[in-house]
Amino acid sequence: MRYCLQCGHEAERKIPPTDNMPRLVCPNCHYIHYENPKVICGSLVVHEDRVLLCRRAIEPQYGLWTIPAGFMENGETMAEGAARESYEEADAIVLNPHLYCIYDLPDIGQIYSIYLADLKDGAYGIGSESLDCALFSEEDIPWDTLAFEAIRRTLKSYFADRKQYNELSEFPIHQDKIGKDLSIKRY
Numbered sequence: 001m002r003y004c005l006q007c008g009h010e011a012e013r014k015i016p017p018t019d020n021m022p023r024l025v026c027p028n029c030h031y032i033h034y035e036n037p038k039v040i041c042g043s044l045v046v047h048e049d050r051v052l053l054c055r056r057a058i059e060p061q062y063g064l065w066t067i068p069a070g071f072m073e074n075g076e077t078m079a080e081g082a083a084r085e086s087y088e089e090a091d092a093i094v095l096n097p098h099l100y101c102i103y104d105l106p107d108i109g110q111i112y113s114i115y116l117a118d119l120k121d122g123a124y125g126i127g128s129e130s131l132d133c134a135l136f137s138e139e140d141i142p143w144d145t146l147a148f149e150a151i152r153r154t155l156k157s158y159f160a161d162r163k164q165y166n167e168l169s170e171f172p173i174h175q176d177k178i179g180k181d182l183s184i185k186r187y
Contacts, residue, residue, distance in 0.1 A: 006031040037109045041081035042069025043094050044101075044154055046168065047119035050135035051158065053142075054089045057131045061147035067114070067154065068092065070129075082115040090133040091125030094118065099173055101157060103150045107180040112150045116158070116168055149178050 004011045004026035011024045016032050024033035044067050045052035053065045068089040072081040079097050086092045094117035103112040119135075126133050136142070138159045146152050153176065161171045 001033065004029060004031055005033060035109070037106075037111050039072040039078065039081075040069055040110055040112045040150075041072045041078045041085060042067045042112065042114045042151075043082040043086045043092075043097060043117045044114055044158055045086055045090070045092055045094055045117050045119045045124075046158075047122045047135055049162070050137050051141075051155065052086075052090055052092060052119060052124055053134060053136055054127070054130040055132040056129070056147055058129050063131065064145050064147035065142050066147040066151050068127075069112070069114070069151075072113075078113045079115055082113070082117070086117070087127070089127040089129050091127055092123070092133075093120040095120050096168075098169065100171060101150070101154045101174045101176075103153070103175075104177045105150070106177070114150070114154050116171060118168070153178070 001024060002010055007026060007029040009026050009028035011026045011033065013022050014025050015022050016025055025031070052068065054068055055065050056062055068086040069082070070085045070089070072078060073084070076084065082097060083094050086094045097115040097117040099113065100116035101112070101114040105112065124133055141155060143152070157174045165171055
């Protein structure tokens with residue numbers, strides 16, 4: 001962005017007097033443009049010991065598998081965003097969502113919040129951002145074609161927790177940082 005969102009004047013990158021980080025600052029109206037991380041909300045949707053995955057019909061990672069997830073919208077909670085994404089991407093209605101995984105991705109300015117939820121009546125379809133949707137058992141997960149590292153970690157945590165706990169409500173919250181790893185091409 002080169003121009004001020006408030007007055008349209010060309011802005012410059014500098015450290016404002018009351019700050020300690022470079023920001024885009026308008027020399028005309030003095031508006032400071034803050035660039036903050038984006039929140040991704042998603043649902044690990046479970047039905048009869050299987051998880052719902054969607055094959056992406058959009059970039060990034062077109063054609064690869066993920067859970068229903070996307071950017072949080074203004075005016076919604078993270079849980080509402082996760083439920084909305086489940087409906088948009090997989091025509092799935094989620095029940096009993098609870099926070100399950102939080103991932104910080106500082107290298108790309110994102111925060112992933114993933115909810116563990118039940119699939120209402122086992123019903124799902126294929127939304128406009130998906131090529132396909134399916135329920136997978138642990139042995140059928142397409143590990144080599146998962147779109148993002150956060151999804152890989154979430155699935156591994158889920159299958160490990162399932163062996164240790166009796167109820168989904170007993171699963172702990174997982175928190176981690178995913179750094180830039182050049183050997184991993186999918187974030």
